[in-house]
Amino acid sequence: MTTPHPTADTPAYAPGHAASQTKHHEWRTAQNSAAHLLPHLDRLAQQTPHLKLLDVGAGSGTISASLAAHLLPHGGSVLATDISDAILSRAASHATSQNLPNITFQRASVYALPFPDGEFHVVHAHQVLCHLPDPAAAIREMLRVCAPGGVVALRESDMRMWCVWPEREALLKFHGLMVDTLVANGGQDKGGRRLVSWVLDAGAGSLGRGDVEAGFGTWCYSEEGDRRAWGEAMVERLRTGQMREKGIELGLTTEEGIEEMIKAWEGWIETDDATLGIMNGEVIVKKP
Amino acid sequence: MTTPHPTADTPAYAPGHAASQTKHHEWRTAQNSAAHLLPHLDRLAQQTPHLKLLDVGAGSGTISASLAAHLLPHGGSVLATDISDAILSRAASHATSQNLPNITFQRASVYALPFPDGEFHVVHAHQVLCHLPDPAAAIREMLRVCAPGGVVALRESDMRMWCVWPEREALLKFHGLMVDTLVANGGQDKGGRRLVSWVLDAGAGSLGRGDVEAGFGTWCYSEEGDRRAWGEAMVERLRTGQMREKGIELGLTTEEGIEEMIKAWEGWIETDDATLGIMNGEVIVKKP
Numbered sequence: 001m002t003t004p005h006p007t008a009d010t011p012a013y014a015p016g017h018a019a020s021q022t023k024h025h026e027w028r029t030a031q032n033s034a035a036h037l038l039p040h041l042d043r044l045a046q047q048t049p050h051l052k053l054l055d056v057g058a059g060s061g062t063i064s065a066s067l068a069a070h071l072l073p074h075g076g077s078v079l080a081t082d083i084s085d086a087i088l089s090r091a092a093s094h095a096t097s098q099n100l101p102n103i104t105f106q107r108a109s110v111y112a113l114p115f116p117d118g119e120f121h122v123v124h125a126h127q128v129l130c131h132l133p134d135p136a137a138a139i140r141e142m143l144r145v146c147a148p149g150g151v152v153a154l155r156e157s158d159m160r161m162w163c164v165w166p167e168r169e170a171l172l173k174f175h176g177l178m179v180d181t182l183v184a185n186g187g188q189d190k191g192g193r194r195l196v197s198w199v200l201d202a203g204a205g206s207l208g209r210g211d212v213e214a215g216f217g218t219w220c221y222s223e224e225g226d227r228r229a230w231g232e233a234m235v236e237r238l239r240t241g242q243m244r245e246k247g248i249e250l251g252l253t254t255e256e257g258i259e260e261m262i263k264a265w266e267g268w269i270e271t272d273d274a275t276l277g278i279m280n281g282e283v284i285v286k287k288p
Numbered sequence: 289m290t291t292p293h294p295t296a297d298t299p300a301y302a303p304g305h306a307a308s309q310t311k312h313h314e315w316r317t318a319q320n321s322a323a324h325l326l327p328h329l330d331r332l333a334q335q336t337p338h339l340k341l342l343d344v345g346a347g348s349g350t351i352s353a354s355l356a357a358h359l360l361p362h363g364g365s366v367l368a369t370d371i372s373d374a375i376l377s378r379a380a381s382h383a384t385s386q387n388l389p390n391i392t393f394q395r396a397s398v399y400a401l402p403f404p405d406g407e408f409h410v411v412h413a414h415q416v417l418c419h420l421p422d423p424a425a426a427i428r429e430m431l432r433v434c435a436p437g438g439v440v441a442l443r444e445s446d447m448r449m450w451c452v453w454p455e456r457e458a459l460l461k462f463h464g465l466m467v468d469t470l471v472a473n474g475g476q477d478k479g480g481r482r483l484v485s486w487v488l489d490a491g492a493g494s495l496g497r498g499d500v501e502a503g504f505g506t507w508c509y510s511e512e513g514d515r516r517a518w519g520e521a522m523v524e525r526l527r528t529g530q531m532r533e534k535g536i537e538l539g540l541t542t543e544e545g546i547e548e549m550i551k552a553w554e555g556w557i558e559t560d561d562a563t564l565g566i567m568n569g570e571v572i573v574k575k576p
Contacts, residue, residue: 161567163449165481193453196510197561209512209560216565218504222484224497272497273485277504279449279567 027229030066033126036215036282037153041070044121044150051076054120056110056142057128058082061091067124068095068103079120081108110138118147126155127280129198130182130191139202143287152285154199155217158192161279166271170257170264174234177253177261181246192216192281199285206288213284221276230276231269238262315517318354321414324503324570325441329358332409332438339364342408344398344430345416346370349379355412356383356391367408369396398426406435414443415568417486418470418479427490431575440573442487443505446480449567454559458545458552462522465541465549469534480504480569487573494576501572510563518564519557526550 030038045051051071055064058080068078080103082088088105095103108114110128123142129135142152159179164171179189188194196214200207221230237243238258247253253261268274318326333339339359343352346368356366368391370376376393383391396402398416411430417423430440447467452459467477476482484502488495509518525531526546535541541549556562 158451158565161449161451161565163446163478163481163567165478165485167478190451190453190455193451193563193565196563197453200561214510214563215508216506216567218506218567220503222502273488275481275484275502275569277446277449277481277567277569279451279504279506279565281563281565 028062040151045074045076052120053078053122055080056125061094065095065098068100077102080105113141113145115145119145121150123152130156130188133186135198136201146287150287154283155280156191157280159189163277165275168264170260174261177247180252195281195283211286215282217280217282219278227269231265234265235262316350328439333362333364340408341366341410343368344413353383353386356388365390368393401429401433403433407433409438411440418444418476421474423486424489434575438575442571443568444479445568447477451565453563456552458548462549465535468540483569483571499574503570505568505570507566515557519553522553523550
């Protein structure tokens with residue numbers, strides 16, 4: 001039942017990049033997933049002729065592309081990094097399909113960003129720290145490459161802050177399985193509430209509480225189209241994703257358990273009064 | 289260990305209106321607690337020369353006053369109701385202190401609103417349903433007094449969706465006590481996730497899912513001033529409020545347990561990386 005944990009030296013994206021994992025990620029945009037950053041981005045873009053934004057752990061890159069589109073009229077640009085070449089090439093295809101000339105891609109570990117100190121005006125990471133065994137080390141590196149006067153913007157799910165209606169038993173078990181596999185992979189189940197704490201640790205005295213703005217944002221899946229987008233992604237993930245293999249391997253669930261979860265999500269999609277709420281911690285760090 | 293539950297026939301605000309209960313409520317405004325309503329309110333106020341808004345279960349009335357201030361330039365007005373004359377007179381004093389000529393107050397039960405069908409363009413309730421044994425009956429009554437084309441706006445905590453950092457044991461126990469006393473008083477601990485379901489029940493076929501917009505909003509207490517506002521209100525509530533009496537009466541806690549919770553909140557206020565997140569369900573019902 002022990003499982004190798006990724007460490008600061010051997011970074012990995014434990015959930016993997018199967019289509020089942022990334023499908024729902026592609027629903028994400030700067031508007032629905034980085035709204036806390038946008039007012040700061042606008043403020044900095046107005047002050048900075050060629051603003052440079054680093055998007056760390058960009059994954060399928062839909063938020064990165066959407067940030068690039070936001071910066072295009074201001075002359076700003078985005079560099080999107082990930083540890084996986086495969087997902088970066090998918091992200092690049094997406095950017096091409098959006099006709100975005102101001103975004104580039106580069107493989108990099110968040111623990112060792114291959115950039116000089118203060119290189120970027122904005123450094124952004126979305127749902128990245130929750131997969132890492134040492135989130136404060138990653139934030140320290142993001143702070144290093146951020147220019148004084150710039151901002152580091154973080155958003156992380158608080159995986160325990162998840163509520164579903166109706167509360168079918170198989171859906172509650174699904175939530176338990178999701179949290180347990182994340183933790184078994186060395187991830188963080190309470191990222192949302194811990195963001196401020198990680199940031200102050202990472203700052204190691206160079207940041208005061210006044211340099212950090214904290215809040216929470218949510219995702220809600222309740223209208224039919226949103227239920228379908230979420231539910232179908234979860235069904236695919238249960239059919240083919242890492243959650244199934246890992247969950248069975250760790251003895252957290254069984255083939256039958258997985259089949260029940262699939263049926264429960266399929267039923268949930270068709271349920272008119274179904275709702276799913278997820279809460280994310282959001283932090284803006286103003287680098288002194 | 290049994291306790292009389294309020295019913296649809298004998299409404300009561302179980303937490304009571306001691307200063308310790310209402311102090312934190314006064315932090316609330318339309319901006320931080322009814323943001324989901326404001327775009328609809330602006331749209332309706334532009335169409336409607338003398339818009340009438342009913343605020344149900346207004347309590348200390350700071351949200352009501354803030355809605356009245358918002359409507360003042362448009363010629364709209366607010367009628368704020370509550371089941372307690374005492375709290376309404378406090379709400380009226382607050383409105384007077386704000387120089388608001390367009391708000392009036394009237395005692396009323398949410399289960400039997402003393403108004404004709406379709407009397408109001410907007411009907412609003414904030415953290416009211418979670419105290420009721422029959423939320424759908426209350427929503428049915430709010431729908432009745434709402435004019436066709438108007439909106440019913442609801443916002444309810446999902447009391448289980450509460451996360452605190454650092455996770456001191458006494459703070460987790462406090463959360464458990466808060467939820468348990470609410471439920472023991474006949475309240476609803478999962479209001480946020482159930483709002484859509486209650487609304488469709490209340491509509492009894494007259495509402496389709498397309499008439500209901502659903503989302504979630506949050507409160508975050510993390511910056512020093514917000515930590516102090518929340519923490520001091522919780523300490524006061526533990527010292528003198530209904531939670532202490534009820535918790536001890538029901539055997540949910542002890543005098544010593546309460547004292548530990550007080551110490552834990554006092555320490556939390558002084559903790560630089562402390563954070564509290566709370567998630568609220570938000571619904572806009574467009575009355576057909």
